Amino acid sequence: MRRRNVLAGLGALIAAAAGGVAWKFHFFGKHYPPTPYDDLLNQIADREPAIVFGQAAGKSMPRAGALAAQLRRDGRTLSVRAAMEPGEAQISEVAGWVVPQSVALYAALAAQA
Numbered sequence: 804m805r806r807r808n809v810l811a812g813l814g815a816l817i818a819a820a821a822g823g824v825a826w827k828f829h830f831f832g833k834h835y836p837p838t839p840y841d842d843l844l845n846q847i848a849d850r851e852p853a854i855v856f857g858q859a860a861g862k863s864m865p866r867a868g869a870l871a872a873q874l875r876r877d878g879r880t881l882s883v884r885a886a887m888e889p890g891e892a893q894i895s896e897v898a899g900w901v902v903p904q905s906v907a908l909y910a911a912l913a914a915q916a
Contacts, residue, residue: 833849833850838916843874843881843909843912844909844913846880846881846909847909847913850913853910854913854914856900857911857913857914858914859897859898860897860911861910864908864911866915873908874908881905888903888904895907897910
């Protein structure tokens with residue numbers, strides 16, 4: 804075994820470990836201040852557009868605590884809710900957009916948090 808092969812392998816191992824640490828601790832992702840609703844808000848890929856949308860939706864929505872309790876009640880995720888609600892006729896119209904009701908609720912929670 805040559806020294807170059809050992810050093811190349813060691814360098815690859817260090818690069819893989821650094822990438823794993825960066826992925827685990829979200830060094831390259833967006834970070835938001837902690838809220839009591841992070842279990843729900845972490846399901847939103849990008850909160851900034853959700854906050855803007857939620858400000859329009861939030862005018863007719865309940866307060867954040869009641870809203871979070873409502874969303875936590877059945878334990879379904881945002882993606883499951885958003886897929887099921889149009890078939891159940893649970894939709895909301897916000898600022899000219901027709902969206903599943905849960906999308907409007909999550910956006911309103913993001914705006915209030």
